[in-house]
Amino acid sequence: MLYRITLADSVYYTRDELAEAQSEALDHARELTRVVGEAVRVTVHRMGHPVIDDLGRDCTPAFWVGSAVGRIERSNAFVSWVPAPRGAELPAGRRVAA
Numbered sequence: 001m002l003y004r005i006t007l008a009d010s011v012y013y014t015r016d017e018l019a020e021a022q023s024e025a026l027d028h029a030r031e032l033t034r035v036v037g038e039a040v041r042v043t044v045h046r047m048g049h050p051v052i053d054d055l056g057r058d059c060t061p062a063f064w065v066g067s068a069v070g071r072i073e074r075s076n077a078f079v080s081w082v083p084a085p086r087g088a089e090l091p092a093g094r095r096v097a098a
Helices: 018-036
Strands: 002-008 011-015 040-047 062-073 076-083
Touching: 002 018, 011 018, 018 040, 018 062, 018 076
Parallel strands: none
Antiparallel strands: 002 011, 002 040, 040 062, 062 076
């Protein structure tokens, strides 16, 4: 499978294994929190099968797996993993309103 690690809206890269993607997301969140001095969130998504629409745009679905959240406590940077809720397993276009 392919996992996308998103640092910002347009800054991301991919890894082949979830454990590797989660570890790197935690590392990036820790370093960014130290540098910025504020709370930081780095998300991990599982990528679906590649889909191209009629206009040639990439419409591949992404399933949110979880986020690495960095925070500052007493001038130290801490990071934790926050898994996605059960309802986030469907892609955004296929969720049904409750």
